[in-house]
Amino acid sequence: xxxxxxxxxxxxxxxxxxxxxxxxxxxxxxxxxxxxxxxxxxxxxxxxxxxxxxxxxxxxxxxxxxxxxxxxxxxxxxxxxxxxxxxxxxxxxxxxxxxxxxxxxxxxxxxxxxxxxxxxxxxxxxxxxxxxxxxxxxxxxxxxxxxxxxxxxxxxxxxxxxxxxxxxxxxxxxxxxxxxxxxxxxxxxxxxxxxxxxxxxxxxxxxxxxxxxxxxxxxxxxxxxxxxxxxxxxxxxxxxxxxxxxxxxxxxxxxxxxxxxxxxxxxxxxxxxxxxxxxxxxxxxxxxxxxxxxxxxxxxxxxxxxxxxxxxxxxxxxxxxxxxxxxxxxxxxxxxxxxxxxxxxxxxxxxxxxxxxxxxxxxxxxxxxxxxxxxxxxxxxxxxxxxxxxxxxxxxxxxxxxxxxxxxxxxxxxxxxxxxxxxxxxxxxxxxxxxxxxxxxxxxxxxxxxxxxxxxxxxxxxxxxxxxxxxx
Ligand code: AMP
Ligand code: ZN
Numbered sequence: 001x002x003x004x005x006x007x008x009x010x011x012x013x014x015x016x017x018x019x020x021x022x023x024x025x026x027x028x029x030x031x032x033x034x035x036x037x038x039x040x041x042x043x044x045x046x047x048x049x050x051x052x053x054x055x056x057x058x059x060x061x062x063x064x065x066x067x068x069x070x071x072x073x074x075x076x077x078x079x080x081x082x083x084x085x086x087x088x089x090x091x092x093x094x095x096x097x098x099x100x101x102x103x104x105x106x107x108x109x110x111x112x113x114x115x116x117x118x119x120x121x122x123x124x125x126x127x128x129x130x131x132x133x134x135x136x137x138x139x140x141x142x143x144x145x146x147x148x149x150x151x152x153x154x155x156x157x158x159x160x161x162x163x164x165x166x167x168x169x170x171x172x173x174x175x176x177x178x179x180x181x182x183x184x185x186x187x188x189x190x191x192x193x194x195x196x197x198x199x200x201x202x203x204x205x206x207x208x209x210x211x212x213x214x215x216x217x218x219x220x221x222x223x224x225x226x227x228x229x230x231x232x233x234x235x236x237x238x239x240x241x242x243x244x245x246x247x248x249x250x251x252x253x254x255x256x257x258x259x260x261x262x263x264x265x266x267x268x269x270x271x272x273x274x275x276x277x278x279x280x281x282x283x284x285x286x287x288x289x290x291x292x293x294x295x296x297x298x299x300x301x302x303x304x305x306x307x308x309x310x311x312x313x314x315x316x317x318x319x320x321x322x323x324x325x326x327x328x329x330x331x332x333x334x335x336x337x338x339x340x341x342x343x344x345x346x347x348x349x350x351x352x353x354x355x356x357x358x359x360x361x362x363x364x365x366x367x368x369x370x371x372x373x374x375x376x377x378x379x380x381x382x383x384x385x386x387x388x389x390x391x392x393x394x395x396x397x398x399x400x401x402x403x404x405x406x407x408x409x410x411x412x413x414x415x416x417x418x419x420x421x422x423x424x425x426x427x428x429x430x431x432x433x434x435x436x437x438x439x440x441x442x443x444x445x446x447x448x449x450x451x452x453x454x455x456x457x458x459x460x461x462x463x464x465x466x467x468x469x470x471x472x
Contacts, residue, residue, distance in 0.1 A: 001023070001059055001060065001061070002059050002365065002369055003016060003369060004016070004017040004055065004056075004059070004369045005017070005369065005370055005371050006052075006263055006265060006371055006372075007265065007310055007371050008262075008263045008264060008265070009166055009241055009245075009264040009265065009266050010165065010166055010259065010262075010263070010264045014371060015263070017232075017263065018262075019061070019232050020230060020231070020232055020262065023060065023061055023062060024061060024062050024063075024064070025056050025061045025062075025063045025064070025232050025233065026063075026064050026066075026227040026228070026231035026232050026233070027049075027052075027053065027063065027064070027065050027066070027227075027231070027232060027233040027234070027235065028065075028066045028067070028068075028219070028223040028226075028227055028231060028233070028234050028235070028261065029046070029049045029065070029066075029067045029068075029120070029234075029235045029236065030067075030068060030219060030235070030236035030237075030240055030244065030245075031067040031068045031069045031070065031108075031123070032069060032070065032104075032105075032108050033070040033071075033074040033085055033086075034069055034070065034071055034086070034100075034101045034103075034104035034105045034108060035074075035085040035086045035088070035089040035100060035101075035104060035279070036089065036104060036279040037104065037107050037279070037284075037286050038104070038107055038108040038111045038286065039277055039278075039279065039284035039285060039286055040270060040277065040284070040285050040286065040287060040300055040315070041269065041270040041276070041277035041278065041284060042108075042111075043111055043115060043117075043287065043300065043304075044267060044268075044269075044270045044304050044313065045235075045236065045237045045267040046111075046112070046115075046117055047115060047117065047300075047301055047304045048235075048267040048304070048309040048372070049235050049267075050115075050117040050118055050412065051309075051368075051372055051374065051410060051412070052233070052235070052265070052372060053065055053118060054118070054409055054410045054412060055368050055369070055372070055410055057409070058406075058409040058410060063121075064121050064122075064226075064227065065118075065120045065121050065122075066120060066121065066122045066124060066222065066223060066226045066227055067120040067122070067123055067124070068123075068124045068125070068126060068218055068219055068222050068223075069101075069105055069108075069123060069124070069125045069126065070126050070215065070218065071086055071097070071098075071101035071105075071125050071126055071127045071202075072084065072086060072097075072126050072127045072202045072212050072213065072218075073126060073194075073212055073213045073214055073215045073217070073218060074086070074215045075194075075215065076088060076280070079190070079243070080151075080152075080154075080190055080191040080194070080214065084202070084212070086100055086101060086202070087200075087202070090201075096201060097201045097202050098127075098201065101125075101127070105125075111286075111287055114287050114288075114297035114298075115287065115297060115298065115300065115301050115412075116298060116301065116412045116413070116414055117412070122226050124222040124225075124226065126213065126218035126222075127202060129218060129221050129222050129225065130204050130213065132221040132222070132225055133213040133217045133218060133221045134204070134206050134213075136192075136217060136220065136221055136251070136255065137153060137192050137193050137206070137208060137213070137217070138206075138207070138208070139254075139255060140153070140155065140192060140251075140254060141153065141208060143254065144156075144159065145159050145160075145254040146192055146193075147185065148208075149183050149184065150183070151191070151194060151195055152191045152192075152193050152194040152195050152209075152211060152214070153191065153192050153193040153208060153209075154184060154185075154189045154190065154191055154192065155189055155190050155191075155192050155214075155247070155250065155251065155254075156185055156186065156189055157186050157188045157189050157190070157247075157250055158185065158186045159254070160250045160253050160254060161253075162253075163188065163246070163250050164246065165246075165249065165259070166241055166242075166245055166246050166249055166264060167241060167242045167246050190214060190216060190243075190247050191214040192213065192214045192216075192217050192251070193206070193208065193209065193211055193212070193213060193214060193217075194211050194212055194213075194214060195209050195210065195211040196210065196211045196212055197210050197211075215244070216243075216244055216247040216248055216251060217251065219244070219248050220248050220251040220252055220255075220260070223248075223260065223261075224252065224255070224260065229252075229255075229256045229258065229260065230256075230258060230260060230261070230262070231260065231261050231262075232261065232262055232263060233261060233262070233263045233264075233265060234248075234260070234261035234263070234264050234265070235264075235265045235266070235267075236266060236267075237266060237267055237268075237269065238266045238267065238268055238269060238310070239269070239276075240266065241264075241266055245264060248260065266310060267309050267310065268307070268308075268309065268310050268311045268312045268313060269312050269313070270312075270313050270314075270315055271312055271313070271314050271315065272284075272285075272314070272315045274314075277315065285315070287300055290317075290320065293317075293321075294324075295320060295321065295324045296324060296327060296328070298327060298412075298413055298414065299320060299323045299324035299327045299328075300320065300323070301411075301412060301413065302323040302324075302326060302327040302378075302413070303319065303320050303323035304374075305374035305375065305377070305378050305411075306319070306323065306374075306375055306378070307374075307375065308371075308373070308374075308375065309372055309374070327413065328469075328470035328471075329470075330381070330385070330413065331413075331420070331468075331469065331470060332466075332468045332469075332470055333385050333388075333389075334401075334404055334415050334416075334420070335419065335420060335421060335466060335467070335468055335469070336459070336466045336468075337388075337397045337400045337401055337404070338397070338401070338418070338419035338420070338421075339419065339464060339465065339466045339467070340392070340393075340397045340464060341397035341398060341401065341419075342419055342426070343430075343464050343465075345393065345463055345464045346393075347393055347394070347395070347396060347397070348393060348394055349394060349395070349396060350391065350394035350395070353387075353391040353394045353395050354394075354395055354396065354399060356387065357384070357387075357388075357395065357399060357400070357403060360380055360383065360384040360387070360403065361403060361406065363380045363383075364377055364380045364381065364384075364407060364410075367380060368410050377410070381407055381411075384403065384407075388400055393463070401415075401417070405417065420469070421456070421467050421469070425451060425454065425456055425467055426467065428447055428450060428451050429451065429458070429465055429467050431447055432444045432447040432448055432451070432458075432465070433460075433465050435447065436460075451467060455469070456468065456469060457469075457470070457471060
């Protein structure tokens, strides 16, 4: 396998990736809380996770990818106070919690389709893993890791050695004063079970009281159920470092004595006007918001590649439009190569030029394996395009397409093996080309108009023609 270097938040350093089992990778991503529409901030995180998964697949690993969906237990303070985000939304919309969850979950996965993000192998809903979560709380109580307060059962963080191993704070059991409850033994202690007895939806009876699970518990229960006590990679946004992932590590340590995953990877925030884009602040865009401006959903994927994944990225429509133009140029380039291939234009193969192509693949490889350096990887893609354009009729188009498809295993732009322009339009182009050759210009121009009416653009020279979908 190729050497892959990743920035591990656990240890805060670049480390070579070594899987637990040879040729296999088990990875877990914290999924959405489905109480509102998915926005492009979330999608930055899921595109990053998708790129990592694609790199591993391209390298030949068999990958098992599990993602949770939070439909219960995430309170609106993001800690242990306030109302359940889904319950609150269900009251607002006058719908059942399940209907609210299903509606926004569907919207979330629609974003995956629009962005060509590979579906997880397993999607695990918190509300469908209550039995597993109850069992863990029972074990915490039995082993003395959980204690009871008026509003629920709390996890005693002082019982876990190295509680703050993921966080930068010294190991003094105080991460931050995120909960007001004065009765807690340690400020960082968090709820694993909250009491609730409204006779409503999403409450469960247990031997330790009726209620619902704490937010962090679901990821421990579901990651360990599907990936085992120890797996390779755990991912999420940077906001998960100090609380959610810290608490997941503590819970699993209480169960097994070990850190549950070897590599903890975090993607940076997408900010807008200096603030984190978030559902609760309402300062967000959805992918579908750009449709009217003719911006392709996949251009957001391109946009994300402009930033190192762990760093904060600032969003602007202008930059997204620039990404959209660049992606459309790439599609036009892809189409051009298909035309050169399909029209059987004579190629005067130059060995040196063909050999040089390999160096672009090597460079691309180096970049993506260097902690997913996508800004540099995209530079390589453009250098490749420039080089091909300069040597267009000296390189076998099939070779160029093979390389584009290989890059696309990581990029996910949807390049294709066959010409993306429909056969009907290609035939029109062929007719015009031969009419022009026979100097029947009037007829040739009427066909050109037909092609343009259908929204395509012709690019012609003496040797060949190309029909593009996009202005470029
Ligand atoms: P949530 O649905 O709020 O639990 O978030 C789902 C995932 O999206 C988490 O991993 C968050 O860290 C991530 N996320 C939320 N907002 C942003 C943002 N503005 N930029 C980047 N990632 C985000
Ligand atoms: Zn999680």
